[in-house]
Amino acid sequence: MVRACFPLEERMNASMIMSVVVTMIGFVYTFSTFLLPDARIGVAYEPKIFPGILGISLLVLGAILVVQELRLLSKAKDQGTQAPFFGYEQKNILFTLLNGLLYALLFDRIGYVFATFVFLSIQLGIFRGKKTWKSTLLIALIFSVVAFILFNTLMGVYLPKSPLGFM
């Protein structure tokens, strides 16, 4: 019943989540700072001074932000405003990230052109849907080849070639 009345999705909006995340980052960073090895030359604790100041500052400011966000959240709850947690936007972002990971895995294995063709085909599919698959594949192919020629051939920027050798 508690979950039905106060589902997590409605209580935690992006600002609240990020305020907790940055505080956690501050905590982890500060903790890691104290675990850093001492310098072997000069003042032993010198490499820890600047990170230490940053970590403690973030902890303090993050905590203040969490308190601020809790106050705002309770006001929003009173006004009945709700924030969606996982909708269309978040789903597409997740697919984009997974597509990016796939791209990273394929990049060195099958070369720039083929990997980019696969990546862009999927990405255009995410943006445009399945109905326009013919133009999607064409755009992906043109971009992959043109970008390869522009960067690798004209600009001299090395891009991995496919197992076929020529592109």
Add this chain to the structure above:
Amino acid sequence: MNILFVTIGGVLGTIVGMLPGLGPATGVAILLPLTFSLGPIGALIMMCGVYYGAMYGGSRASILINTPGDGAAIAATFDGYPMSLQGKAESALAMSAIASFIGGSIATVFIAVLALPVARFALKFGSAEYFLLYVFALSATASMSDGKRLKGFISMIIGLMVSTVGIDPQSGVNRFSFGSLELQGGIDFLIVIIAVFAFGEVLKSFRNITDGTKKIQTKFGKIWITKEEWKLSIWPILRSTPLGFFVGVLPGAGATIASLMAYSNEKRFSKHPEKFGHGAIEGVAAPESANNAASVGALIPMLALGVPGSGTTAVMMGAMLMLGLQPGPALFQQQSNIVWAIIASMFIGNIILAVINIPLAGVLVRILAVPPRVLYPIVLGLTFVGTYAIASSVASFYLLLVFGIFGYFMSKASFPMSPFVLAVIVGTNMEQYFRRAYKISNGNMKIFASSPICIILIILIVGSLFLPLLQRTFKSWKSQRLAQA
């Protein structure tokens, strides 16, 4: 060849600047890998071309589809779009280009006159002074985030944290790499910039992506202004240019504030303020000249002091560092040819961009007709290839994804990203100056208040922290008094 580079950079910058949400910082970041094979001067000149081009291009989308290309082009929507609706798009586009040209050219004269004296003054700066200068630049940028100052400072601190990753250059201690070989060399700030600006922008586009069915005018009559329009605009341009320039010089202020201030000023000075917002040509002329003047002014702290004054100049400075150039007074002493090449490219770039933007406006704006659903995946493709060109390693893709999603969530939670980006770029230098000053003084913190320059900087830092608060308090007191009256 250099004229060719500035032309190519200008055209590419204009196109990228037109694309909503991308802007000059992203434009420079994405197009930077194209310049690698050109040598330092050629690369810098092309990047400067991209930088000015983006300033010109940002207002195209404002005028034609009421969607600014970047923050600095917001003011152009107030009167530029109404002019478009009244069938005067040609005048608006022409005035935008002419005002930008005049503003940019006058500001270039200012920079040519002022850059050297500022650089000479900077020779008096020691490690403590430089550290405080960086603190001022960061705190001013963070404080400018209206209503989000706490988040601005948090953003800044996270950026500084990112800059501490890797092997410490002074002691050799491996910091925060968690055993990863790729992280031992540190996190390249250009990858962070591309991730946050370009990749993050694409992720944000899922929120309200359109099918690109917004009608855009691509056929134009003669793109020029009448004598009457010129008479109405010349004084607003001449008034707004120095305003924009000096606002641009201030760290954290930038072209957005300059253009909005210029617009408000001209409305106040105008004999017909009621026309503003309904297609007044002065409402396009003033912010456009201020916008370009500010973008030139922002180069002074970057070139002469080595401290970037805005997110975009931070990207430029990152690019200079990548090319092995250290901005600051040393650049004027040891490589003055680079500085004057940049300044000369500004003059020539302004002329070339005015020439390109006026007759070719109809051609260039067709890019706005490309549906966002096609454009954004292509931008993603460019971010990945640009990242690979910088790092030559697939490991950089993972950094791109991490910082891209990080930038997305930070934006969604209303954390300003300029302080973050600025901090990532200057963090390493800032720490080194701090530690040098600390060592020189044998651990005595009084070194940070030991010279008049240090004390002035401390006053400026405190001012930047408390001035927005004082302004808000003053505003609410004033509105209370008016309400009582």
